[in-house]
Amino acid sequence: MALLMLIGAGVWWANQPIALRETPLDFSVRPGSSALSAARQIRAQGADLQPRLFYWLARVTGRGAELKAGSYEISAGMTPWALLERMARGDQTLLALTIPEGWTFEQMLQAMAATPGLQHDVGNLTPQQIMQRIGAPEQIPPEGAFFPDTYLYARGSSEIDVLRRAYQAMRKRLAVAWARRAPDLPLQTPEQALVLASLIEKETGRPQDREKIAAVFVNRLRVGMPLQSDPTVIYGMGPRFHGNLTKRDLQTPSPYNTYIISGLPPTPIALPGEAALQAALHPAPIKALYFVARGNGTSQFSDTLAEHNAAVARYILKTQ
Structure with a gap:
């Protein structure tokens, strides 16, 4: 009987809305975090989440090893169960960076430096070093090498990662266009x-x-x-x-x-x-x-x- 009561209490808790310091609440979980560590990080960032209960919920459901690090959002009414499912899916909150057509390489870097949520890791690099970091051949100049578009990224993503995606997008577009040229x-x-x-x-x-x-x-x-x-x-x-x-x-x-x-x-x-x-x-x-x-x-x-x-x-x- 006591065991059934504990299970019932756990099910009840897993389906109750999480009290939040602000709504919606954005939080991040570091790579390599266990379910218990993740819950403690979430609680420290403003969610009234019981770390040990969340740990046992993850363990009992077999989701503990599936939780993915990154940036997430807890909206009003979200329950521990729904949060666990979201983190197991890796359904992260994504931010957007728009790079317009006609910008120069320098304008793009300035915009990235002022963009929230990015890990600013290119500020001390030369243009040539940036191109090396993204894997571009030495003869490719940085000007014009990145495709102007809107790029979604998780909070804490690296500027280098976004630049690499924009560079690869331009190479693919250019290759296709060149193959179909007049x-x-x-x-x-x-x-x-x-x-x-x-x-x-x-x-x-x-x-x-x-x-x-x-x-x-x-x-x-x-x-x-x-x-x-x-x-x-x-x-x-x-x-x-x-x-x-x-x-x-x-x-x-x-x-x-x-x-x-x-x-x-x-x-x-x-x-x-x-x-x-x-x-x-x-x-x-x-x-x-x-x-x-x-x-x-x-x-x-x-x-x-x-x-x-x-x-x-x-x-x-x-x-x-």
Whole structure:
């Protein structure tokens, strides 16, 4: 009879709501924790959970060896039994980090450093050391190497782990896009496609213009014309750029000054998204060699210099 009463009391306790210091309550359990240690950690973080009762519940149900470390959330009304099941499944609370298209590598690192819940482990590393840690080949530059997307992570995850996932995502996307590229492009490697995609990403955010801008750059590469992309000059200037490009800026030598150099710059200038990758490898079937911003977010495309000069007069100089 006493045994039945103890079992009954245990069943009753396992199905009672856990009293919480705050609702919902976020907590973390360290790797390698036993059921008893996990319960003590949860209690210390604000849940009125009886460690020994939780330990016996885990042991009797055979769940003790299945509990997974990580970050979890206890909502109002959750019982010890439901909590045990959640931890056995590894149903963790996930946080989100969004990396937008067009960001630079430095902007991405700054955002990660300010993101809560991440283990900040790249602050003292050089870009080259970061690339080594994520397993990238030595010749892959960090700029443009990470796919812009929203990444879910458990509290306490490493920045290196998130960066590795973003890097692997870009390599997979780039490989697929390169394998399906249009024929006869003036691009020799997937890395060149990534560079071109980064220029397209920075030149426009308008979906209807991406393939046309890609066509202008591809057409220029084919005939040996300088790409003359302002975003590449700005990228090469770094902190020296203060909001306005001058004639002197366009005449100053730099590996990224596409008014002076021939062909593509040496590395991407930003993180291109999927649409920019597709545009770079599937440019529009047009002969345009020029484009100019209309001032409303769209661009005017021209086949000849005379047409382009007329478009500049109309949309930039406002003389027509």
